[in-house]
Amino acid sequence: MAEISLERAQESIVNRRQELKAFDETKSGVKGLVDSGLSKIPTIFIDEQYKLERNNVHNQKPGSPTNNDGIPIINLTGVDDDPNLRREIVKKIGEACEKWGFFQVINHGILLPTTDEMINGVRRFHEDDEAKKEIYSRDYSKKVYYNSNIDLYKAEATNWRDTLCCVMAPRHPLPQELPAVCRDIMIEYSSKMMKLGQTLLELMSEALGLNRSYLEDIGCGEGMFVKGHYYPSCPEPDLTLGTSSHTDTGFCTVVLQDEIGGLQILHQNQWLDINPFHGALVVNLGDMMQCRSNLAPQLLPRTTLVDPVHRAPRCRESRSTTRAFPTFVPATANNQQRKGSQIE
Numbered sequence: 001m002a003e004i005s006l007e008r009a010q011e012s013i014v015n016r017r018q019e020l021k022a023f024d025e026t027k028s029g030v031k032g033l034v035d036s037g038l039s040k041i042p043t044i045f046i047d048e049q050y051k052l053e054r055n056n057v058h059n060q061k062p063g064s065p066t067n068n069d070g071i072p073i074i075n076l077t078g079v080d081d082d083p084n085l086r087r088e089i090v091k092k093i094g095e096a097c098e099k100w101g102f103f104q105v106i107n108h109g110i111l112l113p114t115t116d117e118m119i120n121g122v123r124r125f126h127e128d129d130e131a132k133k134e135i136y137s138r139d140y141s142k143k144v145y146y147n148s149n150i151d152l153y154k155a156e157a158t159n160w161r162d163t164l165c166c167v168m169a170p171r172h173p174l175p176q177e178l179p180a181v182c183r184d185i186m187i188e189y190s191s192k193m194m195k196l197g198q199t200l201l202e203l204m205s206e207a208l209g210l211n212r213s214y215l216e217d218i219g220c221g222e223g224m225f226v227k228g229h230y231y232p233s234c235p236e237p238d239l240t241l242g243t244s245s246h247t248d249t250g251f252c253t254v255v256l257q258d259e260i261g262g263l264q265i266l267h268q269n270q271w272l273d274i275n276p277f278h279g280a281l282v283v284n285l286g287d288m289m290q291c292r293s294n295l296a297p298q299l300l301p302r303t304t305l306v307d308p309v310h311r312a313p314r315c316r317e318s319r320s321t322t323r324a325f326p327t328f329v330p331a332t333a334n335n336q337q338r339k340g341s342q343i344e
């Protein structure tokens, strides 16, 4: 009896592996599946735990809490030229890091034409089959690549998501290595984001009670990779996640969502939606920020930072959703990412 179930388990592992390989070899990601007109999602995408969670939600009585937009929205106006405003901003960032591990920034210096074009550029890329096929790869030593699920062969359930990934710092790719459909905006957005990253690192240093340049001086902002996710519409959104629950490996990540949104954070054991706010950027701390013993040993055990667990379920919208987000990492860590460790 036990042997039969072991055999079945092995058979299902082999089947899953074959399905993953077949999917990978299409080089057209989840978007390719959707374009082929499927009405049910393939089994590799089914996330049993999420399915159970959704079932429970459907069985809940009306009135259960489902939505709360609690993460702080911090206005960066005056951050560089008004010391009083800066003090206030630093205080708010410190509180947000301790309570949420997440905050949104507005008036951050990257204007709407740039953020809008970045979202459009990522969407253009994912909707251009030729551009995608040219750079589909699982060779993580490349600076620019596109694929579906970086951890495709390791994860328990495949996510309903395709990703363009560009390592933009410390050494950016040659312009011609970037897809033509989003090349200019990728370069412009990344250079503006490096500047904003510097400001955020300064503010976080100050919020931790360190001198302004501390985190920069130890190299936290040297490396930056920019991901452009695409979440195609999904015929069975209660069975699969766009991005499974995780924390980010880098130092901090800055998420630009489109107007459909979909990002959720785990706060006090509840999943909360981060509703999109046009032009706002969502900042979340990564695992490296949690390693204060390496970053700033003098702070232990003074500060407690929240573990910023987050995920992206698939919404019911018939449209696809798009995200762009740079993660700041020390330059050496960036190399490790590229050697194939999991970016999510």
Ligand SMILES: O=C(O)CCC(=O)C(=O)O
Pocket (backbone or CB within 6 Å): 227, 229, 243, 248, 255, 262, 263, 264, 310, 311, 312, 323, 343, 344
């Ligand atoms: O798309 C999102 O909002 C979440 C994706 C994410 O957290 C990630 O790729 O690290």
